[in-house]
Amino acid sequence: MKSRIVYGPILSRRLGRSLGIDVIKNTGSKKNCNYDCIYCQLGHVELKLGSPEDVKEAVTPKEVSESFEKFYKDVEGLDYITFSGTCEPSLNLSLGEMIQSIREISGVPVCVITNSSLMGREDVRKNLSQADLVVATLVSGIEKTWRKIHRPAPCINFQEIIEGLRELAKAGDGKKLALEVMFLESETGEPLNSTDEEVDCLIKTIRYICPDEIEVLTISRPPAEKWVKPVSEERLREIADRFISEFGAEKVRLVLKGKKKKAKVLHRDLEEEVYALLLRRPCTFEQTWQGLSIDPESLRPVLEKLLAEGKIEEIGSKNSVYYRAK
Template sequence: MVLRNWQLAITNRKCFMYKYLFGPVSSRRLGISLGVDLVPPKTCSMDCVYCEAGRTTCLTLERREYYPTNEIIGELGNFLSGGPELDYITFSGAGEPTLHSGIGRIAEFIKGKYPDYKICLITNGTLLGDAKLAKELAAVDLVIPSLDAADEATFRKINRPGPLLSCSTLINSLASFRKTCKTSLWLEIFVVAGLNDSPESIEAIRKAVVRIKPDKVQLNSLDRPGAEKWVGKASEKELLPFVKALEPHVKVEIIGKPSVPEQEGKSKTISASDVERGILDLVRRRPCTLAEISSALALGKGRILPVIDAMAGAGRIKVEKMDRGLFYKLI
């Protein structure tokens, strides 16, 4: 049984809403994952066109304590003391987690007190060349950085970094981190049709991958609404040239649709206002389907749908149709 944060709250007879934790959610690549927010929404070093969290509002390279480290550790201790079944604890959220200067302390707390849990860092990779940060990440089991382009022009079109970042710097950082880190490294490539799928772009990415030497490459494409409406989902035909170019050098996989377990409507003691808070807590980070909300809150769809409909009718959230169904997101 997967024990979720809402179920812990019910057991304690209080609706304890975590400020920095979200989920657990069913991830397309990590299984059941507890998310940890380390920076405010959209605090990031880039402004990627496909980002499911929306446009970056604070474009920065400054590392500092954006949220109190001790408070994050306190929430993790409260949640993990219940012994939930998790595949990963994931530093991700709606911004760039390596910007938080306390990430090392948080990872060390998890490994020191709850060593059986695996930690994953999902990052754009822009800060991995920092030797101090690399040491801080020693307790992390898996790092998944991104490399969506290996030439400057395409990099700026897709990732829209600040003026101090360059494509060559990013590639150098990833290669340096790979040499010094003992953690597993999966490299994500987000395919944006018409931008990074030309033969020239793919060849540049191939050369960078050979240099970085990741354990695995994961090809990703739009699965839920992104920052820019013109970004679409890449077809299998558009992904295959990447597979053909990279497979001689590294294991390649295409990220698929997540398996979202159905939930029974058991928790009738939760009020509609608390369900609404839970929904907002999820969709403020990224757009979600009804099934994903149901799974994350451990509530049946029938318990959630009337609340969602009321929120949409009141203009608090909006609905966007994608290939995978209807997604609910903040206005």
């Protein structure tokens, strides 16, 4: 099935209702990234991309503008336009131009969700600085832990990421940098990044970067590695309280369950829309119909058809069944 560049809307715990934009074509691989994170909801990376120069099928600014203009008018009540999806968006060096083209069409704020891997590059930081909000991943202030969690391409440098985040935080001009700190634990009891030592080091690193916001959260969808598990809400609150004492309540955001928000969506091809969403974001039945504003009874036959055709699969978690594109 052909994948859309613009997909959603998505109900996000952090951003409310968001329309997504995917800036690398996913022919031949459903995931384009330079990390192979142990917690990724999309599973493993078949072939890690080392740099933007390795991208063979980047979406063009014209394709983004045309696709966005076509689908944007079908959705009301958006909180953000978000560059994310099956790829690391900063791998597309036309990202800055795309953000500007979106602004010419829509007054909705633009967010980029990035894994921070290319922060050491000035051209990437310049692109990211065009967004209203950059949500950048930072899982540890310790390189060994960072490598264990992200399993990056060999050419990615940890210290360059830290320095690049610090430079981006200085961009200012009404732009915001939020650090997303995804805390994890393991079924084996092996420590990951939620120990007191890790939290202490993260505080030191975050103080050096000086972001506008720090988001404290844990996984909510089935991860790439089955032995990875979410941090308890009690522990998350402890960490958030520690961050608040260091950085102030106005900077720290504990991300738990998001609020449900209704929006009007005009559906032109329901099957295509559902597949496009599940390709980028595994969802439960409830999350799918809520995000796309679909009548639940209309969604059931679509999911059954996609399952029968082998285009999606069911993946389990302790509490829910998720649907994910194959």
